[in-house]
Amino acid sequence: MRTAIRWCLTTFLVIALSVAGSATVSAHAVLVSSDPIENASLPTNPEQVSATFNEQMQPAFAAMTVIGPDGSQWSDGQVLVQGSTLSVGVRPQGPAGTYTVNYRATSADGHVVSGSWSYLVTEAPATPAAPPSGAPATDEPVTTAPAAPAAPAEGIPVWPFILGASLIVVAGALWAVRRRL
Structure with missing residues (x-):
């Protein structure tokens, strides 16, 4: 007995x-820093935006977009994945207002990580840029719904x-x- x-x-x-x-093994990638930082106030659009995570990211299926205050996409080019950092270019001459950066990538452990952050451009360009393809070409203001907060990237333990x-x-x-x- x-x-x-x-x-x-x-x-x-x-x-x-x-x-x-196993609790430490099942941890997922977490956003460590962003450039520009969340809620930063900039005079003009940066040349690129980037997100840095606490572990390596897989280049397959990585996505990053920059959506401007006019509801148009202002990201330019392919997403670049270098180790734990994702980045994408931003078209110049964007209008003043709040820009939202959305990202989605796969971490080294195969877990998909997604989220977003915003920054503010305070000055309008001297010569306004042509709207990106698919954007309205009128002078009427475009209203967009506020970005929904990103869902936590964690599943059921x-x-x-x-x-x-x-x-x-x-x-x-x-x-x-x-x-x-």
Whole structure:
């Protein structure tokens, strides 16, 4: 009887420790910094925007867009992934107002990370730029809905399910041992 209880407790302890140690392994990429920083106030549009994460990012399927106050896309060119940093160019001569940078990328562990941040351009260009293709060409103001906050990039944690299954196995083993006696 004592051997069976020791075996069950040892099994439970091994499973519990393996679940506790997996918390750091299941961590996902997190945005560490952005350029320009969130809610920055700039006189003109930057030449590019970038997002830096706490781990390497995969170049496949990376996306980054800059949406201007007119509702048009102001990002220019392909997204560049260099290690843990994503970046994309921004077209010059954008109108004054709030710009929103949206990103979506895959981290080294295969988890998709997405989100957004905004910055403000305070001065209108001396000569306004032509609207990007697909944008309205009128002088009427364009109203856009405010950007929705990015959903957390985390899913349901696995450890409660592993712990529950472990408890069921241990309880079944104890029941079987007691039934034999």
